Structure formats: structure tokens, C-alpha cells
Amino acid sequence: MKDNLNLVGTRTTCASRMLETYQSPYTATCVQRLLDAGCLPLGKANMDEFAFGSSTENSAFHRTCNPWDTERVPGGSSGGSAAAVAAGMATVSLGSDTGGSIRQPAAFCGVVGMKPTYGVVSRYGVTAFGSSLDQVGPFARTVRDLALTMNGLTAGGHDPNDGTSHDADVDHLAHLEDGVSGGRVGIVPALMEAEGLTPEVKHSVEEAASRLERAGAEIVEVHLDHLDAAIAAYYVVGPAEAFSNLARFDGVRYGYQEPGCTSLAEQTARSRAHGFGTEAKRRQLLGAYLLSSGVYDRYYYAAQKARTMIARDYEEAFKQVDVILLPPSPRTAFKFGELSDPTQMYLSDMYTISLNIVGNPGISVPTGLGVDTGLPVGIQLQGPAFGDADLLRYARAVERAFAGESGEPALSVAPDFAGKGGELA
Amino acid sequence: MKELAQVLEDWEAVIGLEIHTELTELETKMFCGCKLSHDDEPNAHVCPVCLGLPGALPVPNRRAIESIVKAGLATNCQIQRHSMFYRKHYFYPDMSKNFQTTQGPIAFCMHGHLDLEVTGRGAAERPAHAFGEAEARSLASASANAVGLSTQMSAGLPEGAPVSGTHHLGMAAYDTDALTLPERHEDGSYTAPIRILRIHMEEDAAKMTHVGGEEGRITSAAESLIDYNRCGTPLIELVTEPDLRTPEEARLFMEKLRRIFLTLGISDCSMEHGSMRCDGNVSLRRRGETRLGTKTELKNLNSFKSLHDGLAYEICRQAEVLEEGGIIYQETRHWEPSRKRTVVMRVKETADDYRLFPDPDLTPFDLSEEFIARCADELPELPDARRARFEAELGIKRADAEQIAGDPTLAAFFEGAAAGSTGKLAQTVANLVVNELTGYLRSAGLDLAASGITPEQVASLAKLLAADAISSNQAHEVFAAMAETGEDPERIVDERGMRQVSDTDALQAFVDQVLAAFPDQAQQYRDGNQKVIGFLVGQCMKVSKGTGNPRLFNELLRQALS
Numbered sequence: 001m002k003d004n005l006n007l008v009g010t011r012t013t014c015a016s017r018m019l020e021t022y023q024s025p026y027t028a029t030c031v032q033r034l035l036d037a038g039c040l041p042l043g044k045a046n047m048d049e050f051a052f053g054s055s056t057e058n059s060a061f062h063r064t065c066n067p068w069d070t071e072r073v074p075g076g077s078s079g080g081s082a083a084a085v086a087a088g089m090a091t092v093s094l095g096s097d098t099g100g101s102i103r104q105p106a107a108f109c110g111v112v113g114m115k116p117t118y119g120v121v122s123r124y125g126v127t128a129f130g131s132s133l134d135q136v137g138p139f140a141r142t143v144r145d146l147a148l149t150m151n152g153l154t155a156g157g158h159d160p161n162d163g164t165s166h167d168a169d170v171d172h173l174a175h176l177e178d179g180v181s182g183g184r185v186g187i188v189p190a191l192m193e194a195e196g197l198t199p200e201v202k203h204s205v206e207e208a209a210s211r212l213e214r215a216g217a218e219i220v221e222v223h224l225d226h227l228d229a230a231i232a233a234y235y236v237v238g239p240a241e242a243f244s245n246l247a248r249f250d251g252v253r254y255g256y257q258e259p260g261c262t263s264l265a266e267q268t269a270r271s272r273a274h275g276f277g278t279e280a281k282r283r284q285l286l287g288a289y290l291l292s293s294g295v296y297d298r299y300y301y302a303a304q305k306a307r308t309m310i311a312r313d314y315e316e317a318f319k320q321v322d323v324i325l326l327p328p329s330p331r332t333a334f335k336f337g338e339l340s341d342p343t344q345m346y347l348s349d350m351y352t353i354s355l356n357i358v359g360n361p362g363i364s365v366p367t368g369l370g371v372d373t374g375l376p377v378g379i380q381l382q383g384p385a386f387g388d389a390d391l392l393r394y395a396r397a398v399e400r401a402f403a404g405e406s407g408e409p410a411l412s413v414a415p416d417f418a419g420k421g422g423e424l425a
Numbered sequence: 426m427k428e429l430a431q432v433l434e435d436w437e438a439v440i441g442l443e444i445h446t447e448l449t450e451l452e453t454k455m456f457c458g459c460k461l462s463h464d465d466e467p468n469a470h471v472c473p474v475c476l477g478l479p480g481a482l483p484v485p486n487r488r489a490i491e492s493i494v495k496a497g498l499a500t501n502c503q504i505q506r507h508s509m510f511y512r513k514h515y516f517y518p519d520m521s522k523n524f525q526t527t528q529g530p531i532a533f534c535m536h537g538h539l540d541l542e543v544t545g546r547g548a549a550e551r552p553a554h555a556f557g558e559a560e561a562r563s564l565a566s567a568s569a570n571a572v573g574l575s576t577q578m579s580a581g582l583p584e585g586a587p588v589s590g591t592h593h594l595g596m597a598a599y600d601t602d603a604l605t606l607p608e609r610h611e612d613g614s615y616t617a618p619i620r621i622l623r624i625h626m627e628e629d630a631a632k633m634t635h636v637g638g639e640e641g642r643i644t645s646a647a648e649s650l651i652d653y654n655r656c657g658t659p660l661i662e663l664v665t666e667p668d669l670r671t672p673e674e675a676r677l678f679m680e681k682l683r684r685i686f687l688t689l690g691i692s693d694c695s696m697e698h699g700s701m702r703c704d705g706n707v708s709l710r711r712r713g714e715t716r717l718g719t720k721t722e723l724k725n726l727n728s729f730k731s732l733h734d735g736l737a738y739e740i741c742r743q744a745e746v747l748e749e750g751g752i753i754y755q756e757t758r759h760w761e762p763s764r765k766r767t768v769v770m771r772v773k774e775t776a777d778d779y780r781l782f783p784d785p786d787l788t789p790f791d792l793s794e795e796f797i798a799r800c801a802d803e804l805p806e807l808p809d810a811r812r813a814r815f816e817a818e819l820g821i822k823r824a825d826a827e828q829i830a831g832d833p834t835l836a837a838f839f840e841g842a843a844a845g846s847t848g849k850l851a852q853t854v855a856n857l858v859v860n861e862l863t864g865y866l867r868s869a870g871l872d873l874a875a876s877g878i879t880p881e882q883v884a885s886l887a888k889l890l891a892a893d894a895i896s897s898n899q900a901h902e903v904f905a906a907m908a909e910t911g912e913d914p915e916r917i918v919d920e921r922g923m924r925q926v927s928d929t930d931a932l933q934a935f936v937d938q939v940l941a942a943f944p945d946q947a948q949q950y951r952d953g954n955q956k957v958i959g960f961l962v963g964q965c966m967k968v969s970k971g972t973g974n975p976r977l978f979n980e981l982l983r984q985a986l987s
Binding site for chain 2: 006025124126127128132162163240244247248252265293296
């Protein structure tokens with residue numbers, strides 16, 4: 001469990017000093033549903049502080065290594081959840097995806113990771129980062145395990161405690177093996193030519209396209225004209241909502257409280273100054289600025305307009321195709337400290353962010369090891385809203401297309417962790 | 426300082442009100458299932474949602490939306506089919522999330538109005554020359570400027586709306602020319618239409634108690650205690666246009682609104698306990714001037730008297746400052762009823778930046794026509810309509826009809842007691858309800874239900890009175906006995922031998938006896954001293970041992986002496 005998911009009896013720190021000792025008195029709906037389905041909670045997984053980051057380097061407490069190369073990051077912000085599955089420590093894990101925080105670490109760690117449609121999994125009990133962007137989803141080593149977990153997460157349908165949740169109680173396994181014959185898979189040419197996309201990742205997407213074609217699907221070019229605006233819109237909406245959601249951490253009711261202050265204002269300021277790390281401060285300051293009067297009209301309104309336009313692009317695209325095939329990240333896992341400029345880090349989410357902007361589902365599926373880096377590479381599939389089960393069917397087709405001779409997935413437990421009992425039966 | 430009447434000769438006071446009403450009649454809070462309570466142990470009714478714990482999410486209370494829609498319908502507002510909740514940010518521990526969930530530029534209810542009937546001495550607060558054309562001009566300009574009542578809303582924009590100065594305040598849609606202006610009647614009374622800008626839905630804050638230090642303020646307190654029971658209580662805020670011109674109008678508006686909300690059954694509207702609270706914005710300008718002066722905001726107007734007196738003081742204070750060539754600062758002032766003055770709470774140098782934006786956890790509302798129609802169907806008879814019916818159908822005097830109709834419990838009781846009666850009997854019931862019943866409840870400190878007094882008892886007492894079987898003074902005694910013992914008035918009257926003799930033949934004997942005993946006084950009356958009749962009636966009452974009807978004695982004496 002990513003450590004922003006509340007579970008009674010455990011600390012829920014969000015990898016922040018602010019919540020270092022915080023124990024939630026209640027359990028998140030998504031966690032409760034998996035407990036009800038018979039899952040055993042193994043532990044809390046490291047993350048970027050309050051999910052701000054793409055490498056898990058922003059954790060206030062621990063360093064999480066990529067099981068495939070411990071000199072490298074596992075991706076983020078759900079780096080701990082991805083690494084735990086890649087190392088065979090857990091069969092499935094839960095993360096949260098606000099801008100790619102499941103799909104990107106899944107790709108870096110060579111596991112399957114899914115961001116369901118916004119509203120499919122209840123957000124009740126999930127410490128909020130960007131309320132209109134956040135979505136909880138699972139990591140697994142096979143698409144089938146992922147679909148099973150989705151069944152658990154959606155069992156019971158609409159959560160009365162989350163007004164934005166939908167009734168998505170469908171059997172994600174029912175058509176998993178139906179194949180993709182006669183289906184249509186979209187490729188966005190502009191995304192395949194984007195600056196920064198490494199050849200090995202590009203190659204894996206092209207290879208996936210041709211294997212899906214061999215499996216009976218038709219490859220169709222589609223266009224998402226306003227995708228350029230996605231990162232800009234995301235870095236308005238995300239920080240604005242984060243500023244608002246993190247305002248509650250003031251040290252009054254719970255969390256870190258600076259001792260010895262003589263006024264409320266001083267206590268609030270000093271508790272927050274000590275409790276939050278650099279990236280958390282950066283995002284909140286940006287959000288506070290973007291929401292301030294005079295500024296709000298220019299940015300927030302424009303960002304909402306961009307969201308509408310991008311959503312319309314996707315709608316049009318999904319009239320032509322069942323899913324869109326694209327890279328999950330421009331490159332494979334990078335080294336610790338390699339991306340020190342935050343804007344460079346932000347660009348590593350270029351392929352994932354647009355989906356959070358519109359709310360549609362997406363999934364990362366590993367296809368093997370990169371020819372240049374030898375690190376896990378994979379593809380991303382994006383689907384129409386509430387087409388989660390169908391998306392899993394395509395993901396299964398990709399998995400099968402890259403499977404070994406006896407049908408085993410392209411990647412197993414990372415080599416350094418192999419033979420320690422984490423392999424699937 | 427000058428008197429209010431003197432000030433208002435030369436100055437026009439421009440007043441707007443912001444009225445917060447807790448929806449105390451609901452069972453649960455606005456966004457969670459916690460029970461609403463006033464007097465329970467502190468922090469007994471809290472949960473992850475109203476405590477703002479990480480991961481908690483709001484779920485709107487449907488009944489609260491029904492309540493505000495009814496409030497809007499009852500105040501002639503346009504119910505907005507599409508509206509949403511916004512987050513209003515400020516760091517203070519009374520709001521557990523450090524933002525308040527409230528509404529943005531579009532509230533559930535927009536652009537309503539109430540007509541105020543201002544009569545008697547209160548009507549004289551508006552000088553005779555403050556009617557007519559100059560007033561028309563100033564009313565229109567006041568609305569165009571909106572006195573900055575909604576500056577806190579300027580950060581929010583409806584999705585898809587063009588960025589413009591007035592549109593997002595919803596002002597452009599309102600046609601000021603169509604307004605009916607107050608017209609003065611011959612007796613000095615007038616009807617003033619007061620426009621309502623909006624009624625929006627929000628959540629109340631927690632209650633803080635500052636221990637130690639002066640005046641219960643946080644700045645000097647040794648410690649501050651927070652009770653989150655109240656945090657998340659559904660609250661509706663009504664904002665008027667700055668159409669009020671006198672403290673009396675402000676008081677009447679508040680009274681009228683309170684009667685409507687009580688009748689709707691959405692709140693106990695207790696100003697004493699803070700479930701209905703009012704802030705006043707007031708500025709002055711010379712009569713005939715169309716630009717607005719700088720306003721001050723008044724707090725702690727927690728009774729009708731405070732609302733009136735606080736505004737009256739502030740108007741006089743501003744006039745004094747302005748007449749001495751001084752400047753009014755835009756500031757928040759606190760009314761001190763004991764010292765009868767307002768003092769500065771804080772100066773607003775810059776507008777607060779609340780960083781309003783649409784709450785992403787609450788999907789926008791699209792109220793269906795069916796939902797609104799159902800709310801309209803469920804509206805009870807409103808005080809004005811009920812008052813008019815009492816007047817027209819039962820023949821009750823206007824003032825009594827108004828008082829009874831404005832209190833739903835009293836009105837229901839009255840309707841029970843007056844069932845089947847009209848004219849004199851109905852008015853007698855009204856008199857008993859207005860004078861005896863409310864007087865008794867006030868002095869006994871009881872509410873109607875707890876008193877055990879039944880409409881049947883009052884009906885029975887009214888019949889005795891209307892038939893002249895007892896006098897008004899006796900009725901007062903019977904009422905007290907009836908309230909205490911729960912017995913029927915008939916029985917009390919009989920047991921105490923109070924039944925008044927209204928048989929003129931029987932009374933004539935006492936009259937003859939008295940006139941024989943006091944020939945001098947009888948002669949004085951014949952000589953033109955009318956006052957002496959009182960003495961003679963008193964003697965008749967004495968010899969009849971109080972059983973005679975004094976009004977009949979009076980008539981019989983006059984007949985005998987004419």
C-alpha cells in the first residue's frame with residue numbers, strides 16, 4: 001500500500017515529516033475492499049512526499065531503489081509500490097496516479113500498473129493531492145492479477161463516501177482472454193516523434209503495434225491536437241488543488257506541531273516550514289500563486305478550457321479506435337540525482353499526464369528489456385472513460401504477444417531478487 | 426453627536442445586510458453524517474470529514490439543498506438550475522480544512538426580493554423628502570456598485586463565463602428600472618421593496634473559546650479551545666442589495682426574514698444562540714448624491730434591538746466624522762450594546778484573498794425542474810399570506826394577525842383555538858393569544874409545547890369573554906389558573922364563582938341601590954362631570970361583589986342618569 005492510503009492501526013505518513021507519526025482512525029474504501037476480498041496487508045510503501053515527484057526521491061524518510069538496478073530510481077510517485085511488486089515482495093500493490101504516478105514507475109520497474117477511469121475506484125481515505133486528478137490503481141506482475149485486483153477494488157460499486165465515485169462494479173476478468181481480433185488500435189504520430197523519446201522505448205511501442213496487428217487488430221493513426229497544453233494545464237490544476245488540499249496540515253489537530261511558538265500564526269508558519277519538504281513547498285507556493293486574485297482568471301480558467309479541449313480530442317479519437325498505444329515514459333529508469341532540474345523531471349510525465357487531465361483509464365505493460373540500457377521497457381495503452389475492462393483485454397493481448405514460450409510474462413521478478421520466494425506459482 | 430432623525434435629514438444611509446442562518450432543523454451536518462447539536466459535550470459529534478482528516482471527502486446533504494431552495498422560493502429568488510460549491514481559503518483553526526466550502530459567483534438562489542411594510546414611528550425614520558426621483562437615481566446607482574458586498578466572490582468565475590466586471594456578480598441580468606420604488610402613503614407608512622442579491626449554501630465553522638487574556642480574543646489568550654461540533658453545520662447566507670435606508674428598515678427586514686424561515690421550518694432562527702446572525706454594511710452620502718460613500722461593516726448585531734441601535738449609532742458616528750471633514754475608513758466595527766457604541770475590530774487595508782476555486786470533490790449541481798417543483802409544493806403558507814387570510818377571513822386586526830402569522834407554532838395554536846369562529850370571537854381568541862398566552866409563556870420561561878396549554882382551553886376562555894361572562898381582568902386570572910392546573914376555564918370560573926352577571930335586570934337592582942346611596946355624585950354627573958361615572962361603576966362592582974359586568978354597569982348608569 002502506498003503510504004498515502006489510510007489503514008487503521010498503521011501510520012499514514014505520505015512520506016512527509018508533517019505526518020511522521022500520524023495514525024489514521026479510519027480505513028480507506030479501496031483498502032477496505034481489498035481486505036474484504038481476502039487480501040493481506042503486508043506494509044506501507046515509500047513514495048514521493050504527498051505524491052509530488054516522479055522518482056520517489058522526494059520521500060522525507062527513505063530511498064527506494066529500482067530492483068532492476070539499485071543505482072537507479074524506481075520512478076514515482078508510487079515508487080515503493082512498483083518496486084515491491086518488481087522485487088517479488090508483494091503479489092499486488094496499490095498506488096495512486098495523479099499525473100502518471102502508477103504508469104511511469106510500473107514501466108521503470110517492469111510490472112503492470114493501471115490508472116482506472118476517474119471515479120471507478122473510491123478516493124475516500126486516500127490523502128488528496130489533486131482531487132480532480134487523483135486515482136488509485138493496482139500494480140501486479142500479470143494482467144490477470146491486475147484484473148482480479150480491479151474486481152476487488154470495484155466490488156460494491158459506488159462508494160457513498162465519495163461523491164465523485166461511480167458504480168463500476170463489472171467483472172474485469174470476463175473478457176480478458178477474448179483477444180483483439182477486429183479491434184482498432186490508435187497510434188499518435190506526433191507522440192512517436194516527440195523530443196526526448198529514446199529509441200529503445202520507441203522501438204518497444206512499434207514492436208507492440210506490429211504484434212497487435214499480427215493478433216488481428218488494425219493500427220490506425222489518430223491525432224490529439226491539444227496535447228501540448230496538457231502539461232501546462234496539469235501544472236496549473238495540480239498545484240492549485242494541492243495547495244488547497246494540503247492547507248489542512250497546520251499542526252493544530254494532528255501532524256507536526258512546532259513547539260514553543262507564541263502565536264497561532266507563528267505556529268502555523270513554523271510547523272509548515274519544518275513539516276514540508278522542498279517539492280511540497282514548491283507546489284503549494286505555485287498553487288497559492290495560481291489561485292490568487294488577478295492570476296486565477298488567467299491561468300486556472302485557461303487550464304479548465306484546455307481540459308475541455310483535450311477531452312474533446314480524446315472523444316474524437318475513441319470514435320475511431322478502441323485504445324491508443326503510446327510510450328509510458330520517454331525513457332527507462334534514470335539514476336538517483338540525474339534529473340535535478342524540476343522542470344526536466346516534470347517532462348518525464350509527458351506521456352501520462354494528459355490522461356489525468358481527462359480522467360480516462362491507462363495501463364503500463366512491460367514488453368521486455370531495452371536494447372540500449374538493458375532496463376525494463378514497456379508500452380502504455382489508453383482507453384475511453386469507463387472502458388477499463390476492455391483496456392485490460394488489450395493489455396492482456398500485449399502481454400501474450402510478448403510472452404515466453406510457456407506463456408510466462410516478458411519480465412519476472414528482478415534478477416537480484418529472484419529465487420527468494422516472490423515468483424508467481 | 427446628532428440624533429438619527431437629524432442626520433437622516435441631510436444624509437442618506439445606504440445599508441446592506443449579510444444574514445447567516447444555521448439550518449438547525451436538519452438532522453445531520455452539511456457534508457457528513459454527524460448529528461447536529463447545540464449543547465452536547467464538545468467534540469462529541471465529529472468524524473474524519475468535519476475534522477478535515479487526510480483523505481476524507483464531503484458528501485452534500487440533500488435535505489440542506491431542499492431547505493435553501495425553499496428559502497429562495499419564499500423570498501422570490503430565481504433558483505439556479507446549475508451551481509456549484511467553491512473552496513474559500515483562510516488559515517484559522519475554526520475551519521478544520523483551512524478552507525470553507527461555500528458557493529461561488531452563482532448561488533443556489535439569486536435575485537430575490539421582499540417587500541417591507543414600514544408603519545408607525547419606524548416609518549418616520551425615512552424623512553418625507555427621501556421619496557421620489559432622487560431616491561430612484563440613488564437606488565439604481567447603489568445596485569450598480571453593489572457596495573462591494575461580494576468582493577470575496579470576485580476571485581471565482583463560472584466555468585465558461587466571460588471575464589467581466591459585473592457579469593459574474595450576476596448583476597447585469599437584473600433590470601433596475603423595473604424596480605418599484607417606495608411610495609409614501611398619507612399616514613406616513615410606506616412599502617419598500619428590498620432586493621436580495623443571493624442566498625448561498627455553506628458550512629459553519631467550529632466554535633472557539635479563548636481562555637485567559639482580555640475580551641476573549643485569541644491574541645492575548647493563554648490557550649484556545651476548539652469545539653468542532655458546530656463545524657460543518659449547514660449554513661445559508663443571504664446577502665441583500667444595499668437597498669435599505671434606515672435602521673428600522675434593516676430591523677424589519679430581519680424580522681420578516683426570520684418569520685419566513687421559522688414558517689419554512691428550516692431553522693430555529695435563534696439570534697440569542699447564534700443560529701441566526703446578521704452583519705450590517707453601512708455608508709453615508711449627502712442626499713441627492715449618487716456616488717457611494719465608504720462603508721463600514723458592523724458585527725455583533727445579535728438582536729433586533731442591536732441591529733437597529735448599532736446601525737443608528739454608526740450612521741450618527743459617520744455623519745459626525747464626515748461633517749467635521751474627516752474620512753470614513755473601510756473597516757470592521759464591533760457593536761457594544763452595553764456602552765452603546767461601535768469600536769474598530771480590524772481595518773481592511775487590502776481585500777482578503779480567499780483564493781476561491783470550484784471544489785473538485787463536489788460535482789456541480791444540476792437541479793431538475795421536478796426537484797424545484799417538489800420544493801415549491803412543500804412550501805407552507807407564508808406569513809404574509811397567512812396574515813392576509815387571518816385579516817380577511819377571520820377579521821383579525823392587522824397587528825395581531827401579523828404577530829400570530831409570523832410564528833408558525835403560535836399560528837397553528839391560534840388556528841386550533843379560533844376554529845369555526847369569526848368576528849368578535851376570533852378577535853377575542855387573537856387577543857388572548859397575543860396578550861395572555863405570549864405574556865404567560867414569556868414570564869414562565871416556557872415554550873408553547875412545554876406549557877401544556879391547549880387550543881381548546883383558550884377557545885373556551887374566549888367564549889366566556891366574548892359572552893361577557895367574565896371581565897378582561899378576570900380572564901387574566903383564569904388564564905393563569907388554567908395554565909397552572911390544566912383545567913377547563915369554565916370550571917375555574919364556576920369554582921371561583923367568577924361568572925359575571927350580564928343579566929341587565931339583575932344588574933339594574935345594584936345600579937338603583939348605588940344611585941340611591943350616592944345622590945351627590947349622581948347630580949354631579951347630570952351637571953356635566955362625566956368622570957364621576959367611574960366612581961359609580963366602582964360602587965356597583967363593590968355592591969355586586971365583583972360579579973357584575975362593568976361595561977353593562979356603565980351603560981345602565983348612563984341610561985339612568987340621562
